[in-house]
Amino acid sequence: MLSKMSADTLPKLFLEKVRAYGNGVALREKQLGVWRPITWNEYYDHVETFGLGCRRLGLKLQEKVSILGDNCPEWLYADIATETLRGIAVGVYPTNTVEQVKYILENSASKFVVVKDQEQLDKVLRVKADLPILEKIIVIDMKGVRKYKDPLIISYEDVEEIGREIRQTKPELFAGIIAETQASDIAIIVYTSGTTGPPKGAMLSHSNITAGQTGFLKVLPIIREDSLVSSLPLCHVAERMFSLFLPMKVGCTINFAESVATMQADMIEISPSIFLTVPRMLEKMHSTITTKIKDANPFKRWAYKLCMPLGEKVSDIRLSGRKVGLYYSALFLISYFLLFRPLRNRIGLLQVRECVSGAAPLSKDIMKFFRALGIRIKEAYGCTESTGVISTPEGEDRKLGSVGKPVPGIELRLADDGEILIRGDLVFKGYYNDPEGSRSVLKGGWLYTGDVGKLDEDGDLFIVDRKKEIIINSAGKNIAPSEIENRLKFSPFIKEAIVIGEGRKYLTALIQVDYENVANWAQKEDMPFTNYKSLVRNFRVYGLIEREIAEANKNLARVEGIKKFVLLDKELDQDDGEVTATMKVKRQIIEKKYRDVIETMY
Amino acid sequence: MAPLNFFEVQDIHMRFAGIQALQGVSFSVAKNELLAVIGPNGAGKTTIFNIINGVYHPYIGKILLEGKDITRLKPYKIAQAGIARVFQNVELFKNMTVIDNLLLGRHRFLKSSFLSGSFFLGKCMREEMENRRRVEEVIEFLEIEEVRKQMVKNLPFGLQKRVELGRALCMDPLILLLDEPVAGMNLEEKEDIVRFILDIKEETETTIIMIEHDMEVVMDIADRICVIDFGAKIVEGSPEVVQNHPKVVEAYLGPED
Numbered sequence: 104m105l106s107k108m109s110a111d112t113l114p115k116l117f118l119e120k121v122r123a124y125g126n127g128v129a130l131r132e133k134q135l136g137v138w139r140p141i142t143w144n145e146y147y148d149h150v151e152t153f154g155l156g157c158r159r160l161g162l163k164l165q166e167k168v169s170i171l172g173d174n175c176p177e178w179l180y181a182d183i184a185t186e187t188l189r190g191i192a193v194g195v196y197p198t199n200t201v202e203q204v205k206y207i208l209e210n211s212a213s214k215f216v217v218v219k220d221q222e223q224l225d226k227v228l229r230v231k232a233d234l235p236i237l238e239k240i241i242v243i244d245m246k247g248v249r250k251y252k253d254p255l256i257i258s259y260e261d262v263e264e265i266g267r268e269i270r271q272t273k274p275e276l277f278a279g280i281i282a283e284t285q286a287s288d289i290a291i292i293v294y295t296s297g298t299t300g301p302p303k304g305a306m307l308s309h310s311n312i313t314a315g316q317t318g319f320l321k322v323l324p325i326i327r328e329d330s331l332v333s334s335l336p337l338c339h340v341a342e343r344m345f346s347l348f349l350p351m352k353v354g355c356t357i358n359f360a361e362s363v364a365t366m367q368a369d370m371i372e373i374s375p376s377i378f379l380t381v382p383r384m385l386e387k388m389h390s391t392i393t394t395k396i397k398d399a400n401p402f403k404r405w406a407y408k409l410c411m412p413l414g415e416k417v418s419d420i421r422l423s424g425r426k427v428g429l430y431y432s433a434l435f436l437i438s439y440f441l442l443f444r445p446l447r448n449r450i451g452l453l454q455v456r457e458c459v460s461g462a463a464p465l466s467k468d469i470m471k472f473f474r475a476l477g478i479r480i481k482e483a484y485g486c487t488e489s490t491g492v493i494s495t496p497e498g499e500d501r502k503l504g505s506v507g508k509p510v511p512g513i514e515l516r517l518a519d520d521g522e523i524l525i526r527g528d529l530v531f532k533g534y535y536n537d538p539e540g541s542r543s544v545l546k547g548g549w550l551y552t553g554d555v556g557k558l559d560e561d562g563d564l565f566i567v568d569r570k571k572e573i574i575i576n577s578a579g580k581n582i583a584p585s586e587i588e589n590r591l592k593f594s595p596f597i598k599e600a601i602v603i604g605e606g607r608k609y610l611t612a613l614i615q616v617d618y619e620n621v622a623n624w625a626q627k628e629d630m631p632f633t634n635y636k637s638l639v640r641n642f643r644v645y646g647l648i649e650r651e652i653a654e655a656n657k658n659l660a661r662v663e664g665i666k667k668f669v670l671l672d673k674e675l676d677q678d679d680g681e682v683t684a685t686m687k688v689k690r691q692i693i694e695k696k697y698r699d700v701i702e703t704m705y
Numbered sequence: 706m707a708p709l710n711f712f713e714v715q716d717i718h719m720r721f722a723g724i725q726a727l728q729g730v731s732f733s734v735a736k737n738e739l740l741a742v743i744g745p746n747g748a749g750k751t752t753i754f755n756i757i758n759g760v761y762h763p764y765i766g767k768i769l770l771e772g773k774d775i776t777r778l779k780p781y782k783i784a785q786a787g788i789a790r791v792f793q794n795v796e797l798f799k800n801m802t803v804i805d806n807l808l809l810g811r812h813r814f815l816k817s818s819f820l821s822g823s824f825f826l827g828k829c830m831r832e833e834m835e836n837r838r839r840v841e842e843v844i845e846f847l848e849i850e851e852v853r854k855q856m857v858k859n860l861p862f863g864l865q866k867r868v869e870l871g872r873a874l875c876m877d878p879l880i881l882l883l884d885e886p887v888a889g890m891n892l893e894e895k896e897d898i899v900r901f902i903l904d905i906k907e908e909t910e911t912t913i914i915m916i917e918h919d920m921e922v923v924m925d926i927a928d929r930i931c932v933i934d935f936g937a938k939i940v941e942g943s944p945e946v947v948q949n950h951p952k953v954v955e956a957y958l959g960p961e962d
Contacts, residue, residue: 135841136853246846247904364851 111286112309114187116351121147133361151277152266154184171195172219174333177243181217186290193292194338196684205230220244286310293340296683304535305487314528315490316352318510322497329355331377340491345379370451378458382465390595410438414475421500443476466589488531505563521555574604594651609666611704639670667704711736717766727936739913741927748933750916759783789878793885795865799858810875811836863894883915
């Protein structure tokens with residue numbers, strides 16, 4: 104039996120949970136319209152057989168297995184099985200193009216790749232000729248590919264079958280392999296989203312992961328009874344933290360939606376108690392609610408108009424550190440049952456206790472909106488190179504816009520130019536196969552995050568912006584574009600905004616309108632349009648956005664105001680290299696691509 | 706290759722008020738084969754489907770399913786025998802949900818009486834669960850989880866077509882008749898349906914007979930093609946053979962001067 108002290112790797116922690124919880128539910132998957140529970144024993148069974156199967160197929164120490172596909176239990180099985188064999192698991196975004204998939208398989212020198220379905224398999228098959236190291240393509244869902252003749256292809260099912268045969272003769276083998284894993288082993292490689300260049304593979308060891316678990320849980324109490332929906336891509340380190348690392352520590356339950364398209368409906372059915380999200384999803388929820396309310400019946404509109412200011416008032420009282428009095432508590436309770444409860448139910452956040460937003464800065468307006476509903480979002484700060492977490496606010500009512508204090512185990516200081524530097528067990532082991540890249544961010548034992556921040560008198564951290572993205576205008580003033588962009592994106596009609604102004608007299612913006620909401624608006628205004636392009640070319644849409652920008656400008660300092668703007672006549676797309684898989688805007692590429700358009704504004 | 710006589714259309718003649726719609730059309734299909742029936746407008750393709758379905762009865766000729774003569778059976782009997790059809794225009798119950806429409810496809814497997822159904826007795830409940838499960842499998846297969854509880858009338862055309870295909874699949878048919886499955890679809894919807902048709906062929910034993918005007922789709926997925934013009938078969942064979950056959954070129958482009 105493993106003692107508590109020795110559980111210093113993810114597989115060891117896993118075995119510990121399996122022995123502790125056995126037939127308790129570890130995962131749930133919606134299949135054929137019904138939520139099917141997977142117990143810890145079943146979880147182990149899958150990991151064991153798949154792991155033994157991979158071992159027989161020849162996976163050796165420190166060899167890489169890429170996993171390509173939407174979130175599903177098999178994703179996690181393959182991940183832990185690989186780590187148990189002391190191999191390295193590499194996540195690939197399912198939205199990646201063929202070229203991007205090739206880049207990651209090649210760069211990571213993957214020996215196996217686990218693909219979810221035909222769509223992903225076809226991507227790999229198109230580039231496999233250029234991947235000499237690739238030996239096996241393991242397919243989870245064989246629908247439509249049973250007649251493929253490629254010798255590299257093997258079904259996930261068959262790998263488990265091989266594993267089952269081995270287990271029959273050697274039932275104790277896998278537990279023995281688990282015991283051999285070392286805290287210093289590299290467990291996973293996580294590719295950065297690559298806003299400025301090609302993605303880089305950050306190597307994270309088991310000691311990084313366990314430090315991340317400990318640091319996170321000290322400020323964010325998650326317990327066995329909690330349940331989460333795995334909604335962001337698992338290849339992102341934050342989702343990995345929530346769907347894999349944290350459950351291995353506390354045993355909470357992870358739910359997998361039926362498909363990406365049914366996520367919203369499945370969220371409502373599960374009503375998770377912990378919700379990890381990104382600003383983009385919150386912006387989407389906000390714009391859905393505000394546009395739907397406009398179409399609702401008069402009673403609902405009245406309730407909304409009455410209750411929202413009250414919710415905001417209560418949130419303000421809480422933020423100021425005062426106690427909410429009896430009067431407001433009573434009013435809030437009425438509003439809760441009248442409006443907030445049904446609204447929260449609609450977006451699947453009825454029972455949410457901890458809501459964490461990460462990956463990009465969240466606008467204060469969005470934060471205030473959700474706080475009014477009683478959902479007190481915590482904004483966490485971290486990066487791939489720090490195992491996903493650097494700081495997060497402790498307690499619900501911290502200062503808006505602050506990402507709180509560094510988690511325990513992280514030492515943080517600001518460089519002279521304001522860049523955030525950190526040190527501690529969470530800091531990664533360097534980029535895979537890129538010593539030069541690693542040296543440029545790891546200097547003198549400190550990780551240079553590339554983010555500029557400020558610390559206030561209480562030691563709370565505020566993120567200003569990415570260092571590379573800070574705009575210095577012709578008057579020499581530093582301007583952080585992301586805050587301005589967030590203000591603009593608060594409008595339900597604006598989906599993406601890119602602020603321009605480096606070395607210029609004033610700021611301008613490229614705007615991508617929210618097609619769904621603007622189309623809706625245009626229909627009500629009886630405006631004809633056929634597609635996105637014809638919609639944005641209509642001068643009345645320009646007028647609509649002009650009003651929205653004027654509204655946002657009211658809350659901005661003079662120098663930060665947007666003087667002119669252009670509507671992009673196409674939606675930014677990952678396939679065109681304009682945004683990353685996590686939908687982060689690639690500023691340099693866009694500025695280059697739309698140079699002519701930008702020049703017309705100056 | 707499997708024997709060709711799994712399903713046979715033998716020497717069909719059909720006449721409407723003096724117009725000779727079909728004059729001696731014959732073809733046969735092997736199990737799990739995809740046969741495309743093509744031809745210019747008015748050639749008699751849909752009439753063949755209507756005869757197979759038992760909507761019309763030919764004055765000469767026979768339809769044989771696994772050697773059994775089904776020519777004179779009523780349409781519902783033919784459906785019970787395992788011949789499902791997806792219509793050219795969507796023929797769903799628009800005010801019912803996707804699930805309910807699909808459950809209708811399971812009608813031929815429902816055995817409970819009116820009485821046990823009214824009280825939802827044990828056997829009836831088991832039957833409902835079994836059939837609902839099959840419906841869910843089809844929903845997963847066609848990737849329409851997102852809309853399963855929506856009214857059909859609220860769905861875009863491409864999805865309605867997919868639901869109709871789903872209803873036919875719920876019948877677990879031996880033979881699937883597809884009448885212009887990609888007509889009126891945009892490129893993406895077309896690619897989806899083509900992929901599903903290929904998947905049906907691969908994942909089940911279903912035999913498919915398809916009428917289609919989109920030559921790209923036909924040439925891409927059909928095992929064999931049967932060309933009809935003026936109520937008669939002019940050519941039958943593999944896509945390569947049919948594509949360059951002078952009679953086919955003539956039927957579509959008119960005779961060369």
